[in-house]
């Protein structure tokens with residue numbers, strides 16, 4: 001079966017260049033505009049590729065004005081934004097996917113939206129309708145690749 005087999009046309013795939021911080025900011029605004037309770041956004045990509053920068057852009061667009069630290073050590077940081085509770089996870093230091101229960105991942109999805117850096121540490125925890133954003137950096141060029149439910153296509157305009 002081809003990798004992009006999608007009989008019902010339910011899956012959205014796209015890519016966009018992120019040449020500068022302004023581009024990441026604009027993408028953050030677009031994601032924020034479509035984010036609803038129960039949504040998960042998985043931010044894939046190597047060390048330093050820009051995952052936290054995009055998570056921050058999403059949180060800023062949702063009205064978070066204070067500091068947005070990288071939750072590398074706390075693993076999760078939650079934000080009560082005017083529209084939505086948003087939990088920002090960084091699973092880099094997760095020792096086992098079993099820790100996701102202690103970290104309140106299910107509750108975070110029940111009560112709001114989640115942004116997940118290093119999703120490969122607990123891929124099974126992600127809901128099936130996760131929006132996957134894979135960031136790459138090659139010779140100074142940053143690219144974001146998207147896979148997820150079709151409704152994101154109209155929201156992201158990419």
Ligand SMILES: Nc1ncnc2c1ncn2[C@@H]1O[C@H](COP(=O)(O)OP(=O)(O)OP(=O)(O)O)[C@@H](O)[C@H]1O
Nearest residue numbers: 018019020021024046047048049050051052053142
């Ligand atoms: N679109 C962009 N254009 C230029 N610089 C960027 C862009 N996105 C991120 N950066 C820069 O890349 C650096 C690393 O970004 P960031 O901390 O977001 O990466 P990360 O993927 O979260 O890293 P980690 O794997 O450590 O969590 C920062 O200095 C940030 O300003």
Ligand SMILES: [Mg+2]
Nearest residue numbers: 051052070117
């Ligand atoms: Mg990070």
